[in-house]
Amino acid sequence: DQQVKQNSPSLSVQEGRISILNCDYTNSMFDYFLWYKKYPAEGPTFLISISSIKDKNEDGRFTVFLNKSAKHLSLHIVPSQPGDSAVYFCALSKTGANNLFFGTGTRLTVIP
Amino acid sequence: EPEVTQTPSHQVTQMGQEVILRCVPISNHLYFYWYRQILGQKVEFLVSFYNNEISEKSEIFDDQFSVERPDGSNFTLKIRSTKLEDSAMYFCASRPRTGERDEQFFGPGTRLTVL
Numbered sequence: 001d002q003q004v005k006q007n008s009p010s011l012s013v014q015e016g017r018i019s020i021l022n023c024d025y026t027n028s029m030f031d032y033f034l035w036y037k038k039y040p041a042e043g044p045t046f047l048i049s050i051s052s053i054k055d056k057n058e059d060g061r062f063t064v065f066l067n068k069s070a071k072h073l074s075l076h077i078v079p080s081q082p083g084d085s086a087v088y089f090c091a092l093s094k095t096g097a098n099n100l101f102f103g104t105g106t107r108l109t110v111i112p
Numbered sequence: 113e114p115e116v117t118q119t120p121s122h123q124v125t126q127m128g129q130e131v132i133l134r135c136v137p138i139s140n141h142l143y144f145y146w147y148r149q150i151l152g153q154k155v156e157f158l159v160s161f162y163n164n165e166i167s168e169k170s171e172i173f174d175d176q177f178s179v180e181r182p183d184g185s186n187f188t189l190k191i192r193s194t195k196l197e198d199s200a201m202y203f204c205a206s207r208p209r210t211g212e213r214d215e216q217f218f219g220p221g222t223r224l225t226v227l
Contacts, residue, residue, distance in 0.1 A: 004154075034215055043116070043203050043218030044155070089155065098143065098207070099168050100216065102155040 003027050004092055006103035014111050019077040021106050023090030026071060030092040033066060034100070035075045038087045047088075048075070080110045114138045116219035118204050124225045128193050133222045135187045135204030143207040144187045145216060146179065148172070148200040155203065161187065194226045 005024045013019045021035075031052040036044035050057040050064045050073075057064050063076045073090055087107050091100040117136045125131050137144050146158040159169045161179055178190045187206075191198055201223050205216040 036218075041220065043118075043205075043220045046215035046217065049215055091155075097168060099145065099157040099160055099170070100147075100155075101157070102147075104154050 003030075004090060004101045004103045006088075006090060006106050008106050009104070010107040010109070012109045012111060013080045015082055016079045019075075019080045019084065019108055019110070021075040021077075021088050021090075021108065023073040023075075023103050024071060025073070025092055025101075027094070028068075028071070029094040030101070031095050032093045033064065033073050034091045034093075035062075035064060036089045036091055036102075037084075038089060038105070044089060044091075077108075080108075082110045082112050084108060085110050116204055116206055116217050118202075118219040118222050120222060121220070122223045122225070124227065125194055127196055127226055131191050131194055131224060133189045133191075133202050133204075133224070135189070135219055136185050137187055137204065137206030138208070138217055139185070141206035141208050141217070143167075143216075144179075144181070145205040145207075146189045147203045147205065147218075149203065149221075150197075150200040158189070191224075194224075196226050199224055199226045 034049040035047040038044045048059050048062045048064050050066050065074045087105045089105045090103040119134045144161040147155050149155045157170050159173045160167045176192050180188050201221040203221045204219040207214050207216045
């Protein structure tokens with residue numbers, strides 16, 4: 001299943017700088033997009049979402065951008081904090097369904 | 113803050129044995145899900161459950177799998193005859209409302225090891 005990809009398995013960022021995590025998808029039926037964060041030995045925790053009618057959604061330090069024509073989704077975290085160090089998953093759902101298709105995840109390390 | 117709970121945290125079983133993984137979703141939620149993550153792979157959808165019946169299932173969810181909501185609080189996943197390839201983290205999730213695209217709330221997972 002290659003419908004959802006996160007091409008960077010890992011990312012290291014200095015504390016205070018911006019973290020940019022990317023997600024690409026192939027199926028134009030996806031219309032709702034979410035980002036989850038996962039710590040070891042815990043389940044995914046919801047961060048932020050965006051529907052296909054928007055191109056940006058902001059919540060505090062977290063902003064999600066959606067480029068439907070490029071089928072590309074990104075999560076910006078600014079400023080990055082050491083507590084943000086975790087694995088980040090994009091998760092997408094299709095029209096008429098509510099199960100989520102997950103990306104492979106990007107491990108973010110924020111260096112103090 | 114309400115949360116999804118799962119038991120056990122780790123289950124070890126012999127190939128061919130039946131296992132039941134248990135979940136207590138958040139109390140006012142209406143949709144329930146099981147996902148799994150094989151080590152090093154993506155989180156994959158297994159099944160969703162609404163109004164006491166399966167609403168969607170993936171190709172992974174074959175006849176060896178079943179789900180049940182035996183009472184008002186528990187949501188279980190049964191694997192009838194486990195295989196080595198069933199070894200994975202199994203996550204339960206729940207969602208509050210119908211008709212809206214709310215986020216799903218995940219439990220901490222059960223690690224299933226099939227020997």
